[in-house]
Amino acid sequence: MTDAPIIMHEEQFQQLRHILNKLRLDSFSRVVFLVDKNGQQIAAQGDIGDLDTTSLASLAAGNVAATGGMARLIGEKEFPTLSHEGERESIHICIIGRVLLVVVFDDRSSLGLIKLRVKQASRDLSAVFDEIARLAEQRKGSEESLFAEITDDDIDSLFN
Amino acid sequence: MTFINYASREINCKIVYYGPGLCGKTTNLQYIYDTTAPTAKGKLISLATETDRTLFFDFMPLELGTVRGFKTRFHLYTVPGQVFYDASRKLILKGVDGVVFVADSQEERMDANIESLYNLEENLSANGYDLLKIPYVLQLNKRDLSNIIPPDEMVAELRRKDEPVHEAVASTGTGVFDTLKSVAKQVLTELRKS
Numbered sequence: 139m140t141d142a143p144i145i146m147h148e149e150q151f152q153q154l155r156h157i158l159n160k161l162r163l164d165s166f167s168r169v170v171f172l173v174d175k176n177g178q179q180i181a182a183q184g185d186i187g188d189l190d191t192t193s194l195a196s197l198a199a200g201n202v203a204a205t206g207g208m209a210r211l212i213g214e215k216e217f218p219t220l221s222h223e224g225e226r227e228s229i230h231i232c233i234i235g236r237v238l239l240v241v242v243f244d245d246r247s248s249l250g251l252i253k254l255r256v257k258q259a260s261r262d263l264s265a266v267f268d269e270i271a272r273l274a275e276q277r278k279g280s281e282e283s284l285f286a287e288i289t290d291d292d293i294d295s296l297f298n
Numbered sequence: 299m300t301f302i303n304y305a306s307r308e309i310n311c312k313i314v315y316y317g318p319g320l321c322g323k324t325t326n327l328q329y330i331y332d333t334t335a336p337t338a339k340g341k342l343i344s345l346a347t348e349t350d351r352t353l354f355f356d357f358m359p360l361e362l363g364t365v366r367g368f369k370t371r372f373h374l375y376t377v378p379g380q381v382f383y384d385a386s387r388k389l390i391l392k393g394v395d396g397v398v399f400v401a402d403s404q405e406e407r408m409d410a411n412i413e414s415l416y417n418l419e420e421n422l423s424a425n426g427y428d429l430l431k432i433p434y435v436l437q438l439n440k441r442d443l444s445n446i447i448p449p450d451e452m453v454a455e456l457r458r459k460d461e462p463v464h465e466a467v468a469s470t471g472t473g474v475f476d477t478l479k480s481v482a483k484q485v486l487t488e489l490r491k492s
């Protein structure tokens with residue numbers, strides 16, 4: 139495997155949620171969430187209601203993957219941000235290392251403000267993800283016991 | 299790439315259905331979607347052409363239950379099988395934890411199966427994976443049709459290692475869950491090793 143799994147612990151998870159919440163308030167946006175580049179949602183904050191964030195996460199990742207593919211075809215590494223502005227609801231996506239920060243906002247905010255706040259938040263988020271990577275490296279081998287103990291019966295029981 | 303969240307006690311894994319155009323990848327997902335309880339699944343997202351060919355991917359999240367107190371969630375994707383969508387196929391394989399190769403059992407599709415399998419190996423290695431090392435299942439689909447190749451001949455041609463082989467009729471659901479289970483099991487077993 140090329141990528142090590144992302145392993146999230148309580149402390150970093152709370153830090154991420156805190157940063158997302160602050161971003162949401164500071165930018166007057168509806169929902170902000172973090173997705174890994176493969177489309178798995180990491181954390182979400184805001185007025186989620188019946189918004190299908192799981193689907194949105196996989197489509198956001200597909201969107202970034204497709205535009206990244208186009209970028210490479212024309213000789214760019216990637217397009218670091220993507221924005222889609224609708225009549226009332228809009229989406230702004232920003233690439234931060236191996237994760238995507240997705241902000242859903244409406245006419246209570248503006249793209250300019252969103253971009254500014256996202257820039258600030260992405261520094262804080264990067265720091266947390268660096269910490270997550272550092273912890274994963276440090277705990278390698280010591281904390282895997284949880285899954286090492288999974289038995290064939292545990293796995294079989296999922297399918298009955 | 300598996301995502302393990304200790305805070306919300308979840309394991310997320312990605313499974314990709316691969317294979318030539320019209321072999322029945324979307325039909326596999328559609329069957330799983332139609333027959334699982336609403337609480338266990340999310341929406342089935344299909345990015346398709348007007349003629350129902352997959353254009354970018356199909357996606358559905360599926361929850362299988364808990365292992366050691368962790369919710370296991372599988373993200374199922376299909377690739378577009380038509381040859382000229384290769385760039386999209388490569389993108390969808392990123393971060394994959396397990397692959398199902400859906401082969402079309404019809405005689406006239408054997409060349410397409412072989413070409414698609416080569417393409418899978420190429421695209422996996424472009425993403426840094428080795429088909430021989432990842433969780434992998436071979437499905438022989440469309441066993442209900444009359445112009446089909448015997449299973450042992452297909453296996454001789456298409457089997458790459460000791461992967462499980464499942465005969466299937468995706469349109470009626472035969473073999474669909476057996477296929478999913480056998481790839482999901484391998485993915486979870488892989489977690490144990492990591």
Ligand SMILES: Nc1nc2c(ncn2[C@@H]2O[C@H](COP(=O)(O)OP(=O)(O)OP(=O)(O)O)[C@@H](O)[C@H]2O)c(=O)[nH]1
Binds near residue numbers: 380
């Ligand atoms: N008779 C029969 N037809 C099948 C079976 N599985 C799928 N089909 C049919 O084959 C056609 C193509 O199936 P899809 O699932 O759309 O194929 P696909 O692999 O997703 O094709 P692309 O999206 O182009 O890559 C549909 O009309 C299905 O109903 C099967 O087991 N038996």
Ligand SMILES: [Mg+2]
Binds near residue numbers: 323
């Ligand atoms: Mg399809």
